[in-house]
Amino acid sequence: MAGKTCATAQLLPTEIWLSIIENLYESTLISRTGTVVPYSGPLDLTSYSRTLRTFSNLCLTCQRLRDFAQPLMYREFAFGYGQRRTDKLWEGRLVSLATTLATRHDLAAQMTHVFLDERLLHGALKDDLEPAIQRAGSALAAPMKLPSPASSVSPGPCQWRRAVLLLSLTLRLMPNLTHIAEDVSLRRVVPKPRNQGEVYGPEKVLDEYVRSALDLSNSETGAEDCGRTSGVFRQVKSLEFMTVFKPRTPLLFTSLRSWNVETLTLRGGFHAAVVTAIVASVKNLRIMNYRLRSPQSLEPLLAAWGSLESFYLDSIPTSRRSREIGYIDPEYDSHITPAELVDLLSKSCQALRHLHLDLSFVDFQQATTISLNHFTKMHTLTISANSFGVSGFNQPEPPERPPDWLTRALPGTIEVLTLLGAGYEFPKYKAGLLALRGALDAGSFPSLKRIRLAYFYYPDFWGPEDTSKMRRFLDMFAGVDVKVTIRGSGCER
Known part of the structure; x- marks a missing residue:
């Protein structure tokens, strides 16, 4: 049957079939190409195997669908x-x-x-x-x-x-x-x-x-x-x-x-x-699911590769679900502070252009004192702050961050800023983003072209009121030449 072309395959143009099959396969790629953040959890080989079986069956349907699906399997x-x-x-x-x-x-x-x-x-x-x-x-x-x-x-x-x-x-x-x-x-x-x-x-x-x-x-x-x-x-x-x-x-x-x-x-x-x-x-170093006990854990790597252009650190090896619900076993807490990490990077990696810092479960006072303005070549910065400063279900919310913490953290050459967190984290970013809007009006960060907000929950968890709040959240950047998007909410300005 694979040698024939079924009638169903003729109902849609080639470009539509290619788009459907491409999107289906991209959702289960192990390499997770094209995502905002590299996938750092356990590799989902069960989903991968299921995808292979699905595409194998698709290839057996008819010759036309096989021509579309088979190259993706390889x-x-x-x-x-x-x-x-x-x-x-x-x-x-x-x-x-x-x-x-x-x-x-x-x-x-x-x-x-x-x-x-x-x-x-x-x-x-x-x-x-x-x-x-x-x-x-x-x-x-x-x-x-x-x-x-x-x-x-x-x-x-x-x-x-x-x-x-x-x-x-x-x-x-x-x-x-x-x-x-x-x-x-x-x-x-x-x-x-x-x-x-x-x-x-x-x-x-x-x-x-x-x-x-x-x-x-x-x-x-x-x-x-x-x-x-x-x-x-x-x-x-x-x-x-x-x-x-x-x-x-x-x-x-x-x-x-x-x-x-x-x-x-x-x-x-x-x-x-x-x-x-x-x-x-x-040139690009990514460290995932590893507990950094001290600055000495990273120092030999950064000293050996002083020409790093991109550094991604996911320092707390919790499951994705544990990250989402805001809980971490104290045994897995990272012992390296953000200030120590930034100090190491500033000594060895002055050429850094892209930085991703996972500050989840880090004490908020430590996290809001970092400054990256001495990195004169940094263009993109991603801060992951799910459950910022919260170490358990019943822990009290941390005090409000200093309103200018974000503007003090950003390098003057920043072009793309990405803030990650659970959906309920966004109100905590509001003061920092308002201060950033004021800095943009004053002429600071002239290279900033895009701000991306991304959260770990899917849009199905959001009701109409939440989407409305997100849209009002974007209004604070009206009148400035910066593209602001909230991934998963359908909101964009």
Whole structure:
């Protein structure tokens, strides 16, 4: 039936179908492209899998809908990334993906994001990977010699080495791959391979996986393969690691330093010495779901990457629901103050152009004393202040902020200001925004062109009266050349 075109598909013009399917898929992208704020919560692989099934069924409906939907299915691919349990069916999915990309270069060109979990490479391997390896090798004009059980290319079972080889070839079939995410937790218990004399510790799994799966050098020096590898992955601009802790032995995969990585995302936890050894130059740093205990947690990173242009900090690892209802367990409270963070940034990152600060659950007096006016190149600022200064359900509301706290915080070069919070937080912004309006009338912040207000609740929770209040809220900026929007409310001035 997929080879035919059904009557329903003919009812709408092509551009309408493309818009419908595009919006459907964008809502469940793991990478969450195009959002105001990068998604910092646990990756929703259940929704991702459901979307794949939906699009697979859509492709079976008729030829026309398949032509629309199939390319979207190959924008990103996940192998258990962020899951508590490994996906036992990963081999079949990898074989299927490699086979498809080897024969469909148009779909291979669509692939831009890959999410990987190193646990998948030392599970129970039963599939015959040889046909897929040979097919992928032929597509790359690089016939493969399969590792034998006696091979010393990489420790571990022969089938594990073949899986690594297939994964490496599959990545090479993606000419436009720009983002690789690795779940490389070193805290997990890794089983010792059978018939191996040495203990196969977690640090060796990480080392061998990253170096082998991404085809980094297996030699002692790594000099020979380094140039070849950096050429193959020259287009990769974004790396993401989940839970990178300090191993018991030095890591060897320093070939990653030859990549032209611009964006680095760290989720969960990290050890600064390990991270800075992996990536040499970073322009955009995002730290998510990590509890910063002291300024020393960040200092090595900022010192190593003094040319940062963008910094995103989500320092409190609570669930999205906990953020929305305004509750946080004191055990997870961040110990670094906003003033300490800004001081670190001012010492190492004077070239900063974009800054996102999560000040949720931070003491309001600390949060309202920050000043960013010494950042002379900063163009965009996002402040997330859900439940500003509230640490629990029954805690009293904090005193009113100083009315000029916002104008004192903003750099003079600001162009776009985004304020995030729950819907009930907006009245707390009113005094600061009124002071900002006065500053605009006085000629301050001449570069400010846009103010975006965004809240965590959906518009379904808002009644007509709330929408009316939002529209009146926007009226305070009437007469100034600044575009003001409230995301989700349909309000715009």
